[in-house]
Amino acid sequence: xxxxxxxxxxxxxxxxxxxxxxxxxxxxxxxxxxxxxxxxxxxxxxxxxxxxxxxxxxxxxxxxxxxxxxxxxxxxxxxxxxxxxxxxxxxxxxxxxxxxxxxxxxxxxxx
Amino acid sequence: xxxxxxxxxxxxxxxxxxxxxxxxxxxxxxxxxxxxxxxxxxxxxxxxxxxxxxxxxxxxxxxxxxxxxxxxxxxxxxxxxxxxxxxxxxxxxxxxxxxxxxxxxxxxxxx
Numbered sequence: 001x002x003x004x005x006x007x008x009x010x011x012x013x014x015x016x017x018x019x020x021x022x023x024x025x026x027x028x029x030x031x032x033x034x035x036x037x038x039x040x041x042x043x044x045x046x047x048x049x050x051x052x053x054x055x056x057x058x059x060x061x062x063x064x065x066x067x068x069x070x071x072x073x074x075x076x077x078x079x080x081x082x083x084x085x086x087x088x089x090x091x092x093x094x095x096x097x098x099x100x101x102x103x104x105x106x107x108x109x110x111x
Numbered sequence: 112x113x114x115x116x117x118x119x120x121x122x123x124x125x126x127x128x129x130x131x132x133x134x135x136x137x138x139x140x141x142x143x144x145x146x147x148x149x150x151x152x153x154x155x156x157x158x159x160x161x162x163x164x165x166x167x168x169x170x171x172x173x174x175x176x177x178x179x180x181x182x183x184x185x186x187x188x189x190x191x192x193x194x195x196x197x198x199x200x201x202x203x204x205x206x207x208x209x210x211x212x213x214x215x216x217x218x219x220x221x222x
Contacts, residue, residue, distance in 0.1 A: 004154070033210070042200065043155070043212040090154050092210075099145070100210060102154030 002026070004103035006091050012109045013081050021076040021106045025093030031055075032074040033100060034066060038087040046089075049074055078108070086110045119198060121217040130188040130220075134201030134213045139182060141203035145210070146175060146186045150197045158186070158199075188218075196220045 005024045013019050025032050034046040045058040049068035057064075063079040072093075078085055086109050092100040124130045136144065142163040147155035161168045161175045161184075168175050174187040184201045198217050202210040 035210075035212075042214040043202075043210075045210060045212075092154075099157055099160065101157065102147075104152070104154050 004091055004093050004101055006089075006103040006106050008106060009104070010107045010109070012111065014111050015081055015083060017081050019078045019081060019085075019108055021078075021089050021091075021108070023074045023076070023091030023093075023103060025072050025074070025091075026101055029093035029095050029101075030072055031094045032068055032072065033092040033094070034074070034076045035090040035092065036060075036087045037090055037105070038084070043090065047076065081110045083110050119215050119217045121219060123219045123221060124191050126191060126193060126220055126222050128191055130186075130191045130195070130218060132186045132188075132199050132216045132218065134184040134186075134216075136182050136184055136201065136203045136213065137211065138203060138205050139179070141205040141211075143204040144175070144177060144184055145202045145204070146173075146184075147200045147202060147212075148195075148197045149200065149215070155200060191218075191220050193220045193222055 007022045031050040033048050035043045036046055037043045046060055047066050048056040052068050066076040068074045088105045088107050090102050090105045092102045094100045145160045146158040148158050149155045159170045159173050159175050161177050166177050172189045176185045196219055198215045200215045201213045
């Protein structure tokens with residue numbers, strides 16, 4: 001069974017640009033979660049989507065947004081990029097029993 | 112590979128010894144806890160979980176202990192192997208499916 005996949009693996013942007021990160025969950029998982037893992041810090045919860053709707057969001061500004069498509073894949077959009085947005089962005093998916101399976105992440109570098 | 116964090120506490124153990132990794136969680140209302148292992152360049156991988164109505168759970172070579180009185184979680188790894196070298200995160204779940212992660216501990220196994 002294929003795991004959670006994320007694209008791209010690496011993304012380099014400049015300040016003020018927009019970044020779009022993509023995630024495909026494990027087949028059958030309806031929930032997708034996004035986390036930010038900045039260097040030197042732990043994982044910070046960003047967003048939770050389930051059945052196409054945003055269920056919860058972490059303590060991040062509105063320029064972090066996303067959506068979940070009918071096939072349960074998801075996009076994370078970061079507008080007006082700032083240097084401190086440079087981080088590893090992890091996507092996880094889960095079935096209803098709460099165990100989350102993580103993808104390999106997208107490394108975003110903002111110059 | 113990816114660097115998970117530069118300032119993580121580090122536990123260094125000899126191959127074959129037992130390892131104990133500790134974590135303090137923040138919310139007394141959390142009802143589900145998970146330990147994740149993150150190897151360089153990869154997303155976090157589920158190791159073991161425990162519900163708040165339990166104080167101990169054992170897996171293969173791993174044991175999780177939960178002390179709700181002091182909001183403390185520990186992961187014990189028996190007969191630590193070089194392949195156990197990674198960063199270990201504890202996570203708590205409350206408010207639905209939102210995971211909140213601890214800062215992580217880097218385990219280094221010396222051959």
